[in-house]
Structures are given as structure tokens and as C-alpha cells.
Amino acid sequence: MEDVFIPIFLFASIVGVIWLFSHYNYKKRLTAHETLRLAVEKGQEVSPELVERMSYLNDPAKSDLRRGILLIAFGLAFISLGMLIPHDEPDAFRGMLGVSSFPIILGAAYLGLWRFSHD
Secondary structure, eight states, X not given: OHHHHHHHHHHHHHHHHHHHXXXXXXXXXXXXXXXXXXXXXXXXOOOHHHHHHHHGGGOHHHHHHHHHHHHHHHHHHHHHHHHTXXXXXXXXXXHHHHHHHHHHHHHHHHHHHHHHHTO
């Protein structure tokens, strides 16, 4: 029975994490647009400073830092999942290390992009 639940949980958690990221980004953009819309409807003048502050919500440098940290954490979660596998199956742990290398390398690339964008 475990042989069925572990892969299902693994893939469901990947889908869940991607959905959470997408949903959070959607809600953040929706809130920013609603705020601007309400200000315009009430006749308030939208200053360039306000628009600039609102644009920081989608700042690519911040997004790169967040994505990098989250992808590295995701890869480390795969490594810790691999450590939970019984020791009589060394190939399974090596497989989890292989799977974890993808998000860790992508996270390192995002951290590099974030670092070089601050120069």
C-alpha cells in the first residue's frame, strides 16, 4: 500500500506547490489592480510614486530571490525525503538525490540572477 501512496503524495505535492505559487501571484496582482481601480473610481489622483510602489510587487529581483530560495528548499525537501527511505534501498536514495538536483540547480541559477541584478 505504501508503494502507491508515496508516488501519489509526491506528485500531488508538486502540483500543490505550483498551484500555491500561481494562486498567490494572482491574488497579489488582483489586489494591486483593485486598489488602483478604487482610487481612480473615487476620483483620487494616482501619483507616479504610488504607481512605482505598486510596481515593486512584481519586482523581478525580489522574485528571483524568492524563487531561488524556495527551489533550493524544495530540493532539500527531496533530499530529506530520500533519507526517510529504508537503508536497505540505496538506489532509491540516489534517485532522490538526482531528483533534488534539478530544483537545487534552478534555485542556484535564480540566486545568481538575483545577485547579478543588484550590481
